[in-house]
Amino acid sequence: MSDIILETKGLTKHYGGVHALEDADFQLQRGEHVAIMGDNGAGKSTFVRQITGVEQRTRGEVIFDGQPVSFAGPLDAREAGIETVFQTLALADDLNVPDNLFLGREKTKFDWLGPFRLLDYKAMREDTMAGLVKTGVKIPNIKNTIANMSGGQRQCVAIARTATFASKLTIMDEPTAALGVQETAQVENIIRTLKSQGESLILVSHNMRQVFDLVDRIIVFRRGRIVANLNKEDTDGNDVVSYITGAKTGAEYEGAA
């Protein structure tokens, strides 16, 4: 087992003439929490989309868990162990918490019945509870449908998938962008819990306080390029802002942007 869970080499994405992502070299250690920051259109989401297979990269390499990978779609990525929490939540509103966690990978009995095989509700409920305990997510009643939940609870359900399925890497794309203060605090608590359990995380965020609270390292994107790779201890908010706005560029990235 290598210590590096995810590595990209020269990852590039062009949309026609638009160079949305250019030569991104990135490494993530096992159990490390890294934030990706940058202005709108700096390439943060594009970078995430290339890793999770939502889009196909123009060139470059993605090495996940020691293996070069090329996911055909987000489903492939999920099967390999990358759980993504998207800004728009992929939850079925009319189903309850265990149903959503296990959607498409239900625990079943009597599998010879094909599509009519029976759902093992008990096992799924137990695993859901275990996953919720592990992440510290508190949902009043897991039999409630998603439609009856607040935005924060929905986000928590989406995040709880990670713990339930023992993924190797979690990617969160602005998980608290649409949440209130208390709900944001709840999601941040869960992220801390994931950290203490050694889960690797890429957090895309605009929130400086949140980033300094939660992660070990900050990667700054500007105009499609990585312009800084900063340890949290060696930097501060003003410093990061100057990288984001282009006032500064990391020594090793000179000439990049």
Next chain:
Amino acid sequence: MSDASEGTGGLTFDKSKRSWPNELNVFGALILIIVIFEILGAIFMQQSLLFDTRDRFDSIFNEARLRIIIIQVAIIGILALGVTQVIITAGIDLSSGSVVGATAMIAMSFAQVAEVNGAMNPKAIFGPSFLDLPVVIPVIVGLAVGTLAGFINGLLVAYARIPPFIATLGMMLFARGVAQWWSLGNPVSFPTEGYAKIGAGMMPVIIFLSLAVLFHFIMNYTVYGKHTYAIGSNEAAARMSGINVPRHLMLVYMIAGGLAGLAAVILTSKNLTAQSGMGLSYELEAIAMAVIGGVSLFGGRGSIIGTVIGALIIGVITSGFTFLRLGAFYQEMVLGMIIVGAVALDQWQQQRAAARA
């Protein structure tokens, strides 16, 4: 999780957000409608709709009327079981009534006797080798024709990405055409004795209720049911979760078609004849049963139990108007209002739920 009621970040268990099973509302509506008819009956007819008020004390209910109520909705109810599943996927099936018509003609052609009153069956569609066949053959033919229609609906909806309304509208016209073309408008009659037993007496009711129990189970306890709800609830999420959405939709439409084929077999057996106009506007009544029963046309919500209660509501209203000796036109006006009322109530509840969340 003893502290499950305490959420971090100020989230607490709110009892008002607990979901109230929709079937209870529909059942309440059924009771309310019965009470209204009982009151009207007591005032205008000096009789009870459902209870036995005659001098005999050996029964509580007027069993004959109860039987009529359920038998008149049983066959369309079988269609409604399939239509319910289609609507839960956020689709619609307008073709079920016409598929009944086409399947009735085709299946009945394989169920005819050779001799009627000592002479050759005057209505025989095929030659002698297709007469007096064992009963299983027309039943299989009926199921196969219905399933084939559903298969085509499924292909159009799931793979050709034609909106379900248009795809099944096309099938509705096409299948009605097939029904008329099959014997050039002539009825197909004189089934074998075995075939005539399928829909005799209370058989339609027994079949309807057995299938309702079966599909209630399937929708609630199998992967098929879960994926059906998931697709109707959020198709993109279903696809992201790895559900093969087109293949699943195919299966749903095929089941709906197969149920229409079965309904045709029962209907022709009950009537001892098949006519090209059979099943006319059944699709709308089946949709009405589902909608009254709380199945949301936006998908994801509804249940087999709801649809069965919806069917009973339609049966009670139909019987109730006959009982009050009111014309059928009043009945249709009231049914129309109830359907719109049911959807309006559902919309209102949805908006209230959205406002709370």
